[in-house]
Amino acid sequence: MRGYLNEQILIYQIKRGHTESFAPLYDHYVQKVYRFVYLKVPSASDAEDLTSETFLKTWQYIKEARAIGNLQAVIYKIARNVVVDFYRKRGKMIVDSLDESENEIVIADRVDLTLEEKMVLKSEMVLVEKALRELKDTYREIIILHYLNDLSLKEIAKVVERSPGAVRVMLHRGIKALKGKLKPHT
Amino acid sequence: MSRKIIKQLKTLQRITPRSEWQASCKELLLSQVASQGMGTSRPGAFAGIVVYTRTVMSGAYQYTLGAVVAHPAAMALTALTLLFGGSVATLGARHSLPGDTLYSVKKTSENFQVAIASPDQKAELQMQLVETRLEELDAISKQPISDEEKAQKVESLVSDVTATLNSAGQHLDDIKGSQDPQRVAQVANTVSQKAVRVSEALSKTKQTLSKPVKQDTAPKVKEALAQANTTTTKALAVVIEKNGSSKAPDDIKNNIQDRIKQAEENVKDVNQVVKIAAETKGVDTDQVAKATKDSKQATEKLQTAKKSLEKNDLSLALTSLDESYELVVDAQESADAIKVTIPDLTSSDPNDADVKDTADKKDETKTPPPEKQDDSEKSTTPPAPPASPEVKK
Structure with a gap:
């Protein structure tokens, strides 16, 4: 994706009926949305289901909305709502750790790492993922958006509908809380 | 410390969806939006087959050789696709079960179908x-x-x-x-x-x-x-x-009637356990009292439901039936708890069959089958109790 203008052109084309223009948008956002959703739900299969739902709803939104100023914020907002719906339907919050075998697949794809490096990386990932999953959702999603999906504070502010200053404070508190969770392991 | 944490957090950027899912989802999504975009929605089985075929085929061809070797399911799928074409592979996706590679594709397709319906x-x-x-x-x-x-x-x-x-x-x-x-x-x-x-x-x-x-x-x-x-x-x-109650189709009335009957059967089972418990020593009397109370209240609600049904007041019948549900479930739970304390009701069945099964077996083994009764008799007459608490021996 090459910036705002290109995104707006794709949105325009989708609205005009060129559905294939949705493909570059999907390619650009799918991994980020999946990661965002994955760290909020109990299993990888739930993350897959909810990611696909997010994209379908995004497409419907594009078709129906008059104008879209910030597609990134729209997609993350839809993903957040899809996750809220998921828990509402399930009736309660489920915070389980991910099945480790599924995590292995992610790392196994990395051909540039030695077996030892993969093991170290895996244990580090498991540790930080567990700590992140134990955080309050408001802290967790801001940390994911900023450090994992590389959104600026201003961009996050649009997603969570808070001021950039409030986001900065929450990010600071989130990192502090994460430190507390990780401390016993360091 | 913060820098170290941030470095640790960055390792989570390696979290990515499975490549085969990513490709399948994209194909599926584009198929669905294309059909919607053209204004020719294709809900139902045929659309599902078309989508699955395209998805599975495209998904399979996007595996690299290494990835295919690394994933036996992918290898099998690719082989099937190459040998028999999309239809067999499609069948595989449609009949996939939780834990199968193609299960998430199946779920994704279902989500799409619901979303666009x-x-x-x-x-x-x-x-x-x-x-x-x-x-x-x-x-x-x-x-x-x-x-x-x-x-x-x-x-x-x-x-x-x-x-x-x-x-x-x-x-x-x-x-x-x-x-x-x-x-x-x-x-x-x-x-x-x-x-x-x-x-x-x-x-x-x-x-x-x-x-x-x-x-x-x-x-x-x-x-x-x-x-x-x-x-x-x-x-x-x-x-x-x-x-309106008077114009409701017959099957609605039958539906309510069947559910009342089922609830009465369940209450009957509870009563059997209570009856046996009364003749057995060392049983939790609080549970027996609770089961008795719940089953009595449930029976009253079910009676109201039946009478309302006879008068064709389906709304009241439904409300009473609904109110009886929790009572029946609570009574069954108490009966289960009682059952555990009565060796005769727990020792013989390795699969821990429900009260109903156990009670039925008692009837079969020790007491002659009751004569066929009509429905009204069934609901008011308590079931014949077993001859003694030692029926299983």
Whole structure:
């Protein structure tokens, strides 16, 4: 994706009926949305289901909305709502750790790492993922958006509908809380 | 410290979806939006087959050789696709089960179908999906896998059943005020019929599970059965509201009648356990008192439901039946707790069959079968008690 203008052109084309223009948008956002959703739900299969739902709803939104100023914020907002719906339907919050075998697949794809490096990386990932999953959702999603999906504070502010200053404070508190969770392991 | 944490956090950027899912999802999504974009929605089985075929084919061809070797399921799928073409592979996706590579593709396709369905189709579609989950549940229950794995899969499927039933009920609420009351009544009727079958199927599958799996999954199954009851009641209420009690179709009346009968059977089972408990020493008397109280109250509610049904007051019949549900469930729970303390009722059955099974066996072994009674007699006459508490010996 090459910036705002290109995104707006794709949105325009989708609205005009060129559905294939949705493909570059999907390619650009799918991994980020999946990661965002994955760290909020109990299993990888739930993350897959909810990611696909997010994209379908995004497409419907594009078709129906008059104008879209910030597609990134729209997609993350839809993903957040899809996750809220998921828990509402399930009736309660489920915070389980991910099945480790599924995590292995992610790392196994990395051909540039030695077996030892993969093991170290895996244990580090498991540790930080567990700590992140134990955080309050408001802290967790801001940390994911900023450090994992590389959104600026201003961009996050649009997603969570808070001021950039409030986001900065929450990010600071989130990192502090994460430190507390990780401390016993360091 | 912060820098170290940030470095640790960055390792999570390696979290990515499975490449085959990513490709399948994209293909599926584009197929669906294309059909919508052209204004030619293709809901239903045919669309599903088209989508699956395209998805599976494209998904398979996008594997690199290395990835295919690394994933046996992918290798098998590719081989099938190359040998027999899309139709066989499609069949594979359609019949995939939780834990299979293609299962998420199947779920994704289902999500798409629901999302693009018209409001009045959504509830019916959700009920079809519930049926699919029940078929999967049946298949999983027969799989030769460890109890732990089976319990996990069963629990996940049953949770899905609960969530989908709940969703179907919500969709029904969404269309209640629609302009076409006849269509709403038709949808509600379908939902109620299917929700009743869900209860039957869940109870049946529960019986086939081993004792540990049954114990592990009991809370989720209980939740699903309660949700099936809620959805049935909600759907029946909509049908009655749209038609009026006097014009409600016969099958609605039959539906309520069947559910009353089933509830009475359950109460009868509880009463049998209570009767045996009264003649046995060392039984928790508090539980016996609770079971007796709940079963009595449930019987009263069921009587009201029956009388209302006779007077053709379907709304009141439904309300009374609904009020009896929790009482019957509570009475059954107390009866189960009592049963555990009575060796005669627990030692003979390795699968920990329910009270009903045990009680039925008692009747078969020690007492002659009762003469056939008509329905009114059945509801008021308590079942013949077993000859003695030592019936199993």
